[in-house]
Amino acid sequence: MQISSRFTLAVHIFACIDVFKDDYKVTSEFLAGSTNVNPVIVRKILGQLKAAGLVEVARGSGGASIPKPLGEISFLDIYNAVECIEKGELFHFHENPNAECPVGRNIHVVLDDKLMRVQKAMEAELSSITLEDVMRDTRKLI
Amino acid sequence: MQISSRFTLAVHIFACIDVFKDDYKVTSEFLAGSTNVNPVIVRKILGQLKAAGLVEVARGSGGASIPKPLGEISFLDIYNAVECIEKGELFHFHENPNAECPVGRNIHVVLDDKLMRVQKAMEAELSSITLEDVMRDTRKLI
DNA sequence: TCTAGTTGTAACAAAGATAGTTACAATAAA
DNA sequence: TTTATTGTAACTATCTTTGTTACAACTAGA
Numbered sequence: 001m002q003i004s005s006r007f008t009l010a011v012h013i014f015a016c017i018d019v020f021k022d023d024y025k026v027t028s029e030f031l032a033g034s035t036n037v038n039p040v041i042v043r044k045i046l047g048q049l050k051a052a053g054l055v056e057v058a059r060g061s062g063g064a065s066i067p068k069p070l071g072e073i074s075f076l077d078i079y080n081a082v083e084c085i086e087k088g089e090l091f092h093f094h095e096n097p098n099a100e101c102p103v104g105r106n107i108h109v110v111l112d113d114k115l116m117r118v119q120k121a122m123e124a125e126l127s128s129i130t131l132e133d134v135m136r137d138t139r140k141l142i
Numbered sequence: 143m144q145i146s147s148r149f150t151l152a153v154h155i156f157a158c159i160d161v162f163k164d165d166y167k168v169t170s171e172f173l174a175g176s177t178n179v180n181p182v183i184v185r186k187i188l189g190q191l192k193a194a195g196l197v198e199v200a201r202g203s204g205g206a207s208i209p210k211p212l213g214e215i216s217f218l219d220i221y222n223a224v225e226c227i228e229k230g231e232l233f234h235f236h237e238n239p240n241a242e243c244p245v246g247r248n249i250h251v252v253l254d255d256k257l258m259r260v261q262k263a264m265e266a267e268l269s270s271i272t273l274e275d276v277m278r279d280t281r282k283l284i
Numbered sequence: 285t286c287t288a289g290t291t292g293t294a295a296c297a298a299a300g301a302t303a304g305t306t307a308c309a310a311t312a313a314a
Numbered sequence: 315t316t317t318a319t320t321g322t323a324a325c326t327a328t329c330t331t332t333g334t335t336a337c338a339a340c341t342a343g344a
Contacts, residue, residue, distance in 0.1 A: 002234040034243040060312030062319040092144040101176040125263035202341030
């Protein structure tokens, strides 16, 4: 299963806010135009980012802004904000292995630390990349 | 989104085959009993593992076996076998960013290498764990 | 050769997630 | 007061996952 496009969408939204902040009011309609997704979807994602303290959204008057330095917002922050993973576990375990089987009884405890290692490796890489990196590369191309 | 339980299920199946190989014919029915999932689901996963050359399944007479050393089957091998990810990409990109927007035009190329770094970090950790590790820990507990 | 047990696969259903859409009350600035 | 915008509800369509029944194809052993 793939990680939902909400993640790339959220990064795109941040990039738009930063690039256009001085020249436009960056509304959900504006962002919908750049991302080519429905403005309601944009507002939902903005709501998740706002709940995580990563953006500010002006109710009524409209427009989104980024309340902290780009270098302090990592991909992991964004991932955690938009990718509402159950109990924070990347791997979905099959629910009821048979406890009367010596394998079924132990499979969970045997795998848990190994799956966590994989998840932590992924999260470590996510946290090593920030919006500052994204904007540096974006401005090079614009 | 979580990684499908097919992955933990597949590892469970391997563990069963290895533990019970000398005492039982390990059929899909047998594996369904230990994992507590439907035998057809087990057969589908066995089919994917077989296609990847990770198990052998005896048609007709029944029973699954592992045709190579446990140390040579990594979590990444199993992941790739059962987690049919579109074009091998972990991240789902939003489809049609607006090419007339300087951000929309460049977001894909800016993000691609960064998302690949995350995916590679995860795959590297997956490939560092083998069924040998799983069976060592399992046998300790049995 | 016949039988019993098993695999491979099709067809379908239920549940959950994703993504899109319309609609509208609440809000804030001009 | 008007206008633009946000936040959210309600609904839909599509896709994926998982479960289920059914059955043809297959193999070993009686």
